[in-house]
Amino acid sequence: MINVITELSKYVILTLMIVYTFHCFYMVWRQDEEEKKELLHQQLTMIFFIDFTAFLVIYLKSMDFKVILFYIEMMIFFAAVQILYRIFYEDASLLLLNNMCMLLSVGFIMLCRLSLPSANKQLLIVAAGSAVSLVIPVMIRKMKFLKDLTWVYAGVGVVLLAAVLVLASTSYGAKLSLMGIQPSEVIKITFVFFMASLLCGKVNFRKVVLATIVAVLHVGILVLSRDLGSAVIFFVTYLVLIYVSTRNPGYMFLGLGGGCVGAVIAYHLFGHVRQRVSAWRDPMAVYQNEGYQIVQSLFAIGTGGWFGMGLCQGSPEKIPVVKNDFIFSAICEEMGGIFAICLILVCTSFFLMIVTIALKIRNPFYKLIALGLGTEYAFQVFLTIGGVTKFIPMTGVTLPLVSYGGSSVMCTILMLAIIQGLYILREDEDEEIETQRKETIERRGKRATPERTGYRQNP
Amino acid sequence: MKEEERERRLRERDIARIRRKKNRPFTFVSVFFILIFVSLIGYLIYFDAVKSDDFINSPYNTRQDTFSDRVVRGNIQSSDGEILAQTDVSEDGTEQRNYPYANIFAHAVGYDTNGKSGLESEANFQLLTSHSFFLEQMKNEFSGKKNQGDTVISSLNADLQTTAYNSLGDRRGAVVVMEPSTGRILAMVSKPDFDPNTIAENWDTLVNDESNSSLLNRATNGAYPPGSTFKIVTALDYFRQKGSLEGYSYLCQGSITVDDHTIRCYNGTVHGQEDFYSAFAHSCNCAFADMGLGLGGSSLRSTAEDLLFNKALPLNSYKTSKFTLENNSPNPLVMQTSIGQGNTLVSPMHMAMITSAIANNGVLMKPTMIDKIVNNSGDTIKETEKSEYKRLMTNNEANILGKLMKNVVENGTASALNGRGYTVAGKTGSAEFDENGSSHSWFVGYSNVDDPDIAIAVIVENGGTGSEAAVPIAADVFDAYYFD
Numbered sequence: 001m002i003n004v005i006t007e008l009s010k011y012v013i014l015t016l017m018i019v020y021t022f023h024c025f026y027m028v029w030r031q032d033e034e035e036k037k038e039l040l041h042q043q044l045t046m047i048f049f050i051d052f053t054a055f056l057v058i059y060l061k062s063m064d065f066k067v068i069l070f071y072i073e074m075m076i077f078f079a080a081v082q083i084l085y086r087i088f089y090e091d092a093s094l095l096l097l098n099n100m101c102m103l104l105s106v107g108f109i110m111l112c113r114l115s116l117p118s119a120n121k122q123l124l125i126v127a128a129g130s131a132v133s134l135v136i137p138v139m140i141r142k143m144k145f146l147k148d149l150t151w152v153y154a155g156v157g158v159v160l161l162a163a164v165l166v167l168a169s170t171s172y173g174a175k176l177s178l179m180g181i182q183p184s185e186v187i188k189i190t191f192v193f194f195m196a197s198l199l200c201g202k203v204n205f206r207k208v209v210l211a212t213i214v215a216v217l218h219v220g221i222l223v224l225s226r227d228l229g230s231a232v233i234f235f236v237t238y239l240v241l242i243y244v245s246t247r248n249p250g251y252m253f254l255g256l257g258g259g260c261v262g263a264v265i266a267y268h269l270f271g272h273v274r275q276r277v278s279a280w281r282d283p284m285a286v287y288q289n290e291g292y293q294i295v296q297s298l299f300a301i302g303t304g305g306w307f308g309m310g311l312c313q314g315s316p317e318k319i320p321v322v323k324n325d326f327i328f329s330a331i332c333e334e335m336g337g338i339f340a341i342c343l344i345l346v347c348t349s350f351f352l353m354i355v356t357i358a359l360k361i362r363n364p365f366y367k368l369i370a371l372g373l374g375t376e377y378a379f380q381v382f383l384t385i386g387g388v389t390k391f392i393p394m395t396g397v398t399l400p401l402v403s404y405g406g407s408s409v410m411c412t413i414l415m416l417a418i419i420q421g422l423y424i425l426r427e428d429e430d431e432e433i434e435t436q437r438k439e440t441i442e443r444r445g446k447r448a449t450p451e452r453t454g455y456r457q458n459p
Numbered sequence: 460m461k462e463e464e465r466e467r468r469l470r471e472r473d474i475a476r477i478r479r480k481k482n483r484p485f486t487f488v489s490v491f492f493i494l495i496f497v498s499l500i501g502y503l504i505y506f507d508a509v510k511s512d513d514f515i516n517s518p519y520n521t522r523q524d525t526f527s528d529r530v531v532r533g534n535i536q537s538s539d540g541e542i543l544a545q546t547d548v549s550e551d552g553t554e555q556r557n558y559p560y561a562n563i564f565a566h567a568v569g570y571d572t573n574g575k576s577g578l579e580s581e582a583n584f585q586l587l588t589s590h591s592f593f594l595e596q597m598k599n600e601f602s603g604k605k606n607q608g609d610t611v612i613s614s615l616n617a618d619l620q621t622t623a624y625n626s627l628g629d630r631r632g633a634v635v636v637m638e639p640s641t642g643r644i645l646a647m648v649s650k651p652d653f654d655p656n657t658i659a660e661n662w663d664t665l666v667n668d669e670s671n672s673s674l675l676n677r678a679t680n681g682a683y684p685p686g687s688t689f690k691i692v693t694a695l696d697y698f699r700q701k702g703s704l705e706g707y708s709y710l711c712q713g714s715i716t717v718d719d720h721t722i723r724c725y726n727g728t729v730h731g732q733e734d735f736y737s738a739f740a741h742s743c744n745c746a747f748a749d750m751g752l753g754l755g756g757s758s759l760r761s762t763a764e765d766l767l768f769n770k771a772l773p774l775n776s777y778k779t780s781k782f783t784l785e786n787n788s789p790n791p792l793v794m795q796t797s798i799g800q801g802n803t804l805v806s807p808m809h810m811a812m813i814t815s816a817i818a819n820n821g822v823l824m825k826p827t828m829i830d831k832i833v834n835n836s837g838d839t840i841k842e843t844e845k846s847e848y849k850r851l852m853t854n855n856e857a858n859i860l861g862k863l864m865k866n867v868v869e870n871g872t873a874s875a876l877n878g879r880g881y882t883v884a885g886k887t888g889s890a891e892f893d894e895n896g897s898s899h900s901w902f903v904g905y906s907n908v909d910d911p912d913i914a915i916a917v918i919v920e921n922g923g924t925g926s927e928a929a930v931p932i933a934a935d936v937f938d939a940y941y942f943d
Contacts, residue, residue: 003529004600244484287519299520301503302511303584315522337507341500348496355489359482371485378492382499391502 002060006310009057013050014307014339020046020102021342024349027095043098044082047105051075054109054311061312066116070123074108077127085420088134092420096353099346100401100416106343107402107409110330113312114323118404129410133417140366140421146193147365153194154214157187161221168225182407184222184230189415191218191234192241192372199245200365208242208251219262226272229387229397233379235259240375241368280393293320297388300326300333301340308336323404325396329388343402344385351378357423366422373415518580518775526587532556533586533608535568535578538645538830541617543568544579544655548605558655560617563624565652566676567615567644567828572659576676578828581775582611585841590834607835614643614830622939623648626932631920632899633678633807636936639815639905639914641845642824646936647808649677680778682804683918686890687742687925688901689799691813691860694739695852696754696762698859704735711738715745720791722748722798725889725924739863740871742887744798751797756784759796766813766851768805773825773848780805799888811916813851814903817864818884818911821857823848865908873902875930881941882908885933887925897921902929906937913940 020043027039055071078101085097104126111119140146160183198211215238222231239259243252266273275290283291283298296319304314316322316330332340354374361367380397387394398405400412514520531554535544543564547555556571558564569577579586589596589606599606616636623634623646636646651673653665665674675681698704711730714723722744724730730743738746751759760782764770768782783802784793795801808826816823825848832840852860864884868876872887885904892899900922905914915933922928 001601004597007600240488244488247484284517284519295514295517295519298506298511298514299517299522301506302514303520303522305511306507315525318522332503337503341503344496344500344503348493351492351496352489355485359485371488375488375492378495382492382495385499386502389499389503389506391499 005060006057006313009053010307010310010336012053014336014342016046016050016053017339017342020050021345021349024095024099024346028352040094040098043095043102047078047098047102048075051105051109055112057311058109058113064116067112070108070112070116070119074105074123077123077130078105081130084130084134089137089420089424091424093353093357093423096350096357096416096420099350099353100413102346103343103350103401106331107327107399107404109311110316110327110334110402111323111404113334114317114330118323121406122404122409125406125410126413129413133413133420136414136417137421137424140418140425147197147200150194150197153190153197157190157194158214158217158221160187161218161225165221165225182405184227185407185411187218188230188233188376189373189411189418191215192237192369192376195238195241195372196365196368199241200368203245208246211238211242212255223266223270226270227396228273228276229380229383229395232383232395233376233397236379237372237375241372244371245364245368276393276395280390283390293326294388294390294394296320297326297329298390300329301337301389304333304336306337308332308334308339310334324398325384325394325403326388327403328385328399331402344381347378347381351381354419357419361422361425363425366425370419370422373419377412377415515584516581516775518575518583520584523584523587529605530587530589530608531605532571533589533835534610535582535586536610536612537615537617537620538613538643539617543613543615543617544571556655560621561654561656562652563621563648564615565655566649566678567620567647568613568655570655570658573662576674576776578611578613582829582832585609585611585832590832590838590840592834592836609832609834609840610837611832612830613828614638614645615647615828616645618943619936619939620646620648622646622943623932623936624650626935627919630922630928631677632918632922633676633681633916634932634936635678635807635811635916636913636940637811637815637826637915638824639818639911640824642815642826642848643830643845644826644828645913647676647678647828649675649681676776677807677918679774679776679806679808681806681918682778682781683806683899683901684801684890684892685799685803685805685810686888686899686901687744687799688810688886688888688903689797689803689805690739690742690747690888691817691864691886691903692763692766692768693747693751693754693759693797694735694863695766695856695860696759697735697750698856699762700754700758704859704863707735707738709733709738709743709746709749711743711745713745715748715794717748717752717794718790720794722794736863736866737870739886740866740869742867742872747798748794751793752790754797755786756788756793756796757786759793760784763803766816767809767823767849768803772809772812773823774808777808778804778806780809800891807916807918810901810903811914814905814916815914816851817857817860818905818914819857820854821852822850861908864904868904872924872926873904873930875926876904876934876937879934879938881906881937883933883937884908885930887930889924892921898923900928901925902933904933906940913937 023039023043027036030036055067059067085092108119111122164183194214195211198207218234219231239252239255242255243249267277278286279290279294283294287295300316300319311334314333316333319326319329322330331343351374354370358367358370358374361370377400380400383395384397384399386392398408401409531548532546534542537543542559544556544558547557567577569575569579571579575583586608589608591607596606619636627634627648627650631650634646634648637644651671653673710732711724713727713729714721724744730741733743733746763782768780781802781804784796792801796803812823812826825846827843829843831842834840861884864886867873867886868883873885876883883904883906885902888901889898890901900919902917902925905911915936917929917932919928
């Protein structure tokens, strides 16, 4: 009987996910505010039912009362976030908020199924991060000096990374954490702030060189710490921000060329880089060693097929570090390939929302921050999903908001808070411009035609 | 008023245009990332649709074992309808895997306890997946019964397998029979063997018995010197270098000495004046050792590697064949290697694949032991499509080698296969494996030369010359194929 429910739940969850994903994109085409509001509400309902179905199955399979407890806690958290955002972040992008809740939900479902204590810990960190993020819009509005701290950001970044390289112990072949915190996650934010504050004004060649030097320092230390994933993310973010601020594709191609040369040198210089590549080329041949993880991951994805094995029906625990870097494989195995494709689309929508926000911001400093953080997010998603599916060599990064990992999820939530904060700021900007315009028009002594009523809320 | 309205619209449009231009880099960046995400999705679809089978069926993939909680392991059947493996479920629900043919299919069908091997390993996923009618599945789910796993219809033929098994008798060795035009494996015997019905009880003995290594599938994982069967490779390399066999002549004096190293023909026979066909038919060691010196190590190596020596084989479990000659290898080693001694090692399965390619105009079909998967009511779920693995040689080269091998049966060392009511092309071999001159007996060949039906590779360990031990086994198998 339980098997029948599990089997049916697969299709229920999948259908809800497909409709949710469709809404993400359909909504952008619609202009009607009321309709959008309705669609956003429907999305919330779908998240609710996905969670309900999934946790019902997990409870029936485990018969562990703590699962229900966790489910209730999680629901309270989601309700609080949805309400508090509407209060503190008036006019924030609700689609972005929904997507955040969706990605967190998927993460919580998988974590709860894999290890309840991890799920509890994750929920605690997510809640704490969300609480902190409530004050971020206020901070951004008040702290106008953030723009002038260019070299503080650079200094903090390099010093912290160097400290990790020297002091941290090695885990899974990489030096990542200091006292349980992964500084590279925090530095993702400071690095973008540095680049944005350096490049937001008039960009000359000197500034490009300075940015390059700092970027190379960051990337170099990360490669030495064997944190290849973060290294590549920083590098791509650097390229994108240079390109956008100089509007000169030449820099990007130059940088790309430099990156390729660097990659080749790193390949020949470092054994750990070669290992990743050999595990990617033919994981079966090195199954006993570096190929093990990726082969297990591919077993999971392959066995799951299009529709998945059903929650608690697979054996994702066979993949090493499944909670962190390989959560996507676990999702593929139990919830299926089609669900996973929807998940990628939700991530795409998530990224596009960030870019839309960046486009609407006028202040160049904030604009670059939004784009930089968005780039980091998108590329990290690409690295982790591409890595576990053997599309590209594995780099060992987490799937933001879904994977287990305190620093990662905390920083992603802060990132989002910053972006939402900037979004609200944009509304302020609009308001200012609007009043200025009205004043000018009134000064001319002519009656202005009411061209705009209220502000169009952009998701 | 209208004028003003228009002016304002124009101005707004201008602003919009300027903004769009200003935002162009953002558009590029978004498009770039959208493309990246689309390629991720594309790859995931490709993996699920095409690549995933390779991984699902990997013997390393143990996650299927949990399926057995909900599915009764399916049957394995031979292509002629015999049950090779089935699971009996007793009243109290305990399951027992039962192999009616016991030792005969030991290595080919394999075992399912204490690890997995053979078809049991290769088709594990299919055997533990149920495609029975969904209402039946529903009924089983509600009544708490297990579903019946799918049946694997193997290409193995019970009649040919039994013939080969009995013919090999209590000698050690292996027999592989396959269909050159499809890659279907019809028989695969390896001895010493074991009884898969009692493997759990006898496991410790079997694992520790290093003198017999009964668990080793010698057909795919044995590593033997190829002996004179390797002259096929030497001959191919000669043909590739010279473009023709016609101008060849050699005066065999029973032995040849180069750099203080002497190679003798079998029993010291002096073959006298020979052309290429007679040198090949009589398996003249002197001629081929001399020929090898002329061809050189690197050329022989490249031809051997074209025939998949030192290369991955399209099989789930195999031993990579070894060929070590290089440009500067010493002359004695070149001579030894040219006649199939030296450091060269090959599995019977690999020799059967080379023979199949010769029989199939140079193209090796991907070997397979699975014809199709059917559900418990016999409806086909999936059929194995025959597929080309690789062209190992040109059509012309395959023809020439076929002629040489046909001549071996008509006028040479395999003449026991002549005039039996079918035509055969083949090559014998005796591969010396110790200092006393003891040798493994080899035969590789195919029947119905004009339109080949089956290809075979036989090795009998310590069986003497090819014609003594291996050829009679091949004859039994051919007879069974054509006359039973």
